[in-house]
């Protein structure tokens with residue numbers, strides 16, 4: 001890393017070892033490796049598909065990295081979204097580290113009601129910039145920073161309103177926007193233990209079309225994991 005410039009300036013795969021604090025999770029199959037880096041008092045997380053399964057390493061991982069980096073750039077400066085520090089190479093990106101724990105590590109009832117209100121504002125802010133996350137129901141993607149501020153990470157499945165296919169895309173955007181908000185309300189009801197009927201109705205209501213879409217999507221996900229995990 002270049003001396004005299006900001007933290008992580010000049011970071012490359014070659015010199016990354018100097019900044020490595022510890023491996024958070026090893027990679028393999030469809031999963032990227034995650035590691036914690038530190039430079040000049042600042043911390044960052046590197047998400048790296050190089051040690052993942054063959055398909056992820058060669059094709060899908062680079063595509064996911066490009067998409068996720070593009071979304072982080074679109075959301076630069078949005079409250080509750082960590083800053084993209086750099087794209088290391090086609091396999092890996094580096095994001096500002098959020099000190100704290102993820103929501104899945106909390107016991108039910110442990111997070112205060114204000115947290116869920118702040119989380120909703122963060123998600124609405126993301127939507128206002130034309131991005132839907134599409135995987136907020138996975139509570140490990142919701143981080144609770146020290147001091148209780150919510151952050152959202154993992155924009156690999158996110159989707160933007162801008163782009164081709166006009167009305168179809170806008171329809172999908174609205175659908176996924178509702179899904180994101182439902183995921184927030186579900187977290188509030190279950191993790192927050194703040195059960196109330198109107199929210200429960202909004203979060204758990206399923207029309208017949210939705211049940212079919214979900215069944216197809218879940219089957220496609222299972223098939224992908226089976227193929228890509230090799």
Ligand SMILES: Nc1ncnc2c1ncn2[C@@H]1O[C@H](COP(=O)(O)OP(=O)(O)OP(=O)(O)O)[C@@H](O)[C@H]1O
Nearest residue numbers: 031032034045082095096097098102140141153154
């Ligand atoms: N910027 C960050 N700051 C702090 N922790 C982070 C950050 N990014 C990721 N993490 C931690 O690493 C975990 C996995 O990261 P991420 O969700 O991006 O990868 P993933 O492969 O999609 O994982 P999963 O399949 O578990 O969702 C997160 O749940 C979170 O605990």
Ligand SMILES: [Mg+2]
Nearest residue numbers: 138140141154
């Ligand atoms: Mg994730």
